[in-house]
Amino acid sequence: MIAPVALLSVRDLTVRFGGIVALDGVSFDVEKGVTLGLIGPNGAGKTTLFNAITRIYRPQSGDILFDGESLLRSQRHDIIRRGIARTFQNLELFRRMTVLDNVLVGRHTEISRSRWYFLPAALGLPSVRRAERMARERALEILEDVGIADLAHRPVAGLPFGTLKAVELARGLASDPRLLLLDEPAGGLNHEEVADLVGLIKHIQKRYDLTLLIVEHHMNLVMKVSDQVVVLDFGKKIAEGSPREVQEDKRVIAAYLGTAEEDGAA
Amino acid sequence: MNARVAGFPIYTLVMAGVALIVFIGIPLTTNSFQTFQFANVAAFVIAIVGLNILTGYSGQISLGNGAFMAVGGYTTALLAAKWPLPFIGFVPYGYTIPLAGLVAALLGFLIGIPALRLRGIYLALATFALALAVTPVLNNYDGFTGGHAGVFMKSATPPFGLDLSNDQWLYFMCWAIAAILYVPAFLMLRSRTGRAWMAIRDSETAAVSSGISLAYYKTLAFGISAFYAGIAGSLFVINNAYVDPDSYSLALSLTLLIGLVIGGLANVWGPILGGLLVVWLPYFAEKSAGFRLGPISLGGKPDIEFGIVLILIVFFAPNGLTGLIGRGIRWYRSKRDAGRGAAPLPAPAVLEEATQGGEPSEIIG
Numbered sequence: 039m040i041a042p043v044a045l046l047s048v049r050d051l052t053v054r055f056g057g058i059v060a061l062d063g064v065s066f067d068v069e070k071g072v073t074l075g076l077i078g079p080n081g082a083g084k085t086t087l088f089n090a091i092t093r094i095y096r097p098q099s100g101d102i103l104f105d106g107e108s109l110l111r112s113q114r115h116d117i118i119r120r121g122i123a124r125t126f127q128n129l130e131l132f133r134r135m136t137v138l139d140n141v142l143v144g145r146h147t148e149i150s151r152s153r154w155y156f157l158p159a160a161l162g163l164p165s166v167r168r169a170e171r172m173a174r175e176r177a178l179e180i181l182e183d184v185g186i187a188d189l190a191h192r193p194v195a196g197l198p199f200g201t202l203k204a205v206e207l208a209r210g211l212a213s214d215p216r217l218l219l220l221d222e223p224a225g226g227l228n229h230e231e232v233a234d235l236v237g238l239i240k241h242i243q244k245r246y247d248l249t250l251l252i253v254e255h256h257m258n259l260v261m262k263v264s265d266q267v268v269v270l271d272f273g274k275k276i277a278e279g280s281p282r283e284v285q286e287d288k289r290v291i292a293a294y295l296g297t298a299e300e301d302g303a304a
Numbered sequence: 305m306n307a308r309v310a311g312f313p314i315y316t317l318v319m320a321g322v323a324l325i326v327f328i329g330i331p332l333t334t335n336s337f338q339t340f341q342f343a344n345v346a347a348f349v350i351a352i353v354g355l356n357i358l359t360g361y362s363g364q365i366s367l368g369n370g371a372f373m374a375v376g377g378y379t380t381a382l383l384a385a386k387w388p389l390p391f392i393g394f395v396p397y398g399y400t401i402p403l404a405g406l407v408a409a410l411l412g413f414l415i416g417i418p419a420l421r422l423r424g425i426y427l428a429l430a431t432f433a434l435a436l437a438v439t440p441v442l443n444n445y446d447g448f449t450g451g452h453a454g455v456f457m458k459s460a461t462p463p464f465g466l467d468l469s470n471d472q473w474l475y476f477m478c479w480a481i482a483a484i485l486y487v488p489a490f491l492m493l494r495s496r497t498g499r500a501w502m503a504i505r506d507s508e509t510a511a512v513s514s515g516i517s518l519a520y521y522k523t524l525a526f527g528i529s530a531f532y533a534g535i536a537g538s539l540f541v542i543n544n545a546y547v548d549p550d551s552y553s554l555a556l557s558l559t560l561l562i563g564l565v566i567g568g569l570a571n572v573w574g575p576i577l578g579g580l581l582v583v584w585l586p587y588f589a590e591k592s593a594g595f596r597l598g599p600i601s602l603g604g605k606p607d608i609e610f611g612i613v614l615i616l617i618v619f620f621a622p623n624g625l626t627g628l629i630g631r632g633i634r635w636y637r638s639k640r641d642a643g644r645g646a647a648p649l650p651a652p653a654v655l656e657e658a659t660q661g662g663e664p665s666e667i668i669g
Binding site: 092094113114115116117118119123124126130131132133134135139142143144146147149150153155156159160161162166169170173209213 | 487488489491492494495496497498499500502503505506507509510511512513514515516517518520524528570
């Protein structure tokens with residue numbers, strides 16, 4: 039039997055900043071349709087991994103395969119065309135634009151791939167009007183799905199934090215990605231909002247036929263939504279498995295709670 | 305209030321009618337100099353629309369758009385009055401206008417490439433250097449440009465035997481071109497292209513991960529901005545029937561930026577108010593001789609008065625005059641609705657102001 043090709047395959051990935059090793063030979067696979075939780079103490083290298091996948095950081099060695107092809111040959115702005123979208127740990131919204139326009143920026147590459155789009159746009163040609171209208175309809179559908187369609191025409195600046203998180207999620211969905219990277223989706227949310235988020239993540243995963251990679255500190259959320267969990271500590275993968283397996287892993291418990299010797303330092 | 309004619313609300317039609325009457329009335333009721341000034345307003349409006357695309361919407365601060373105006377202006381002057389082309393001879397004014405835009409756009413595009421590496425204050429300084437270089441460069445290559453002496457041109461006369469004075473013809477031509485150029489800018493800004501520019505302004509990180517190529521959209525913004533500046537420079541030269549290197553001093557670039565900020569950054573109507581102000585404010589300041597502030601005489605010191613008005617606007621209308629007017633309209637509507645006993649709209653002023661574009665400090669920072 040031939041093993042199915044993983045949608046995302048991280049292979050022996052190493053990222054260094056000067057003398058600091060942020061990721062140290064990390065490898066794991068994510069099968070299509072899986073929700074993978076990426077956990078670990080602060081500074082474990084989780085966001086670094088996201089930034090390597092989205093080409094913000096260049097790894098010193100190793101490779102990242104998406105659909106069997108290396109991502110390292112793609113430019114930063116081409117990653118989304120490969121089918122990978124992301125959200126950010128500290129919101130990166132276009133704060134002087136409306137909610138709808140934020141989502142429409144997420145659909146940038148789907149509206150057109152022409153370099154000369156600005157010319158027919160300047161002339162208001164029917165092809166552009168149609169493309170824009172279709173994009174707007176799609177964006178409104180997505181806003182409906184994440185539950186903020188009524189805020190579509192509000193400027194982003196001034197909206198509550200939980201809503202902003204939903205705007206980022208909608209923007210991430212707007213490119214019809216196959217892989218969505220969520221960087222601490224529960225960060226800054228209250229108890230009730232986290233409960234809603236669990237339902238929302240499960241809902242969009244099914245509806246958009248997504249593979250999800252979630253960096254999260256909120257254990258409860260990770261354990262509820264993940265099919266598979268990878269644990270990083272000081273840039274190394276220390277455990278991988280189902281949420282239950284990982285929770286019972288001694289090294290994981292040690293990394294989070296600290297062993298007796300490390301207590302003083304932690 | 306809900307009455308409509310041909311699908312348009314009466315209110316809109318009345319406003320459009322008033323605007324049209326004012327527009328046609330200006331050249332018929334003002335003297336020749338004033339008409340000429342209003343034609344220059346149109347040229348400034350075009351230049352500021354271009355700067356608005358680059359600085360207001362894309363967040364790339366430029367202190368150098370005067371240089372693009374110079375390129376456009378000299379393209380027109382040299383083709384129309386100094387260097388006859390083989391077989392064609394001097395190019396008629398009208399044909400030099402789009403050429404001026406294209407030549408300036410090419411330069412803008414080329415300037416945009418090194419500018420990709422610069423951000424905020426450093427970009428401001430680099431474009432500032434560009435603006436500084438214009439006059440010396442034009443003076444230095446005097447064999448080609450005519451140097452200090454400048455280039456004299458015949459004044460543009462109305463075509464088709466139209467019964468208009470030269471200034472009236474220039475007025476209508478400049479404003480017609482301004483109107484023609486306003487629409488594509490507006491349409492572009494509302495489309496995917498405009499959203500990409502605003503996305504870059506608000507968060508480069510998120511823009512890139514949304515598939516927006518910074519290199520492409522920034523150079524595009526520079527090119528299009530320079531296209532508008534080039535056409536404005538061309539019209540400026542045609543209006544004056546003369547050009548010399550000092551017409552494109554650093555002050556011109558600063559004037560454009562001042563006009564943009566006073567009108568309102570990233571506001572569609574900002575450039576019109578900005579254009580009116582940068583042309584007429586110095587004029588009125590000059591006129592107001594004898595104006596005294598206590599023991600200090602301000603009369604005949606236009607720079608001081610201009611400066612004072614500028615400071616007042618920056619303090620009291622940080623979103624420019626369009627922001628101030630928008631605030632006034634919202635205030636009036638909320639008063640009116642409250643007077644009728646209707647529930648006031650939940651439209652917090654803070655939120656709406658946020659879409660008016662940022663303060664200059666945000667763009668530099």
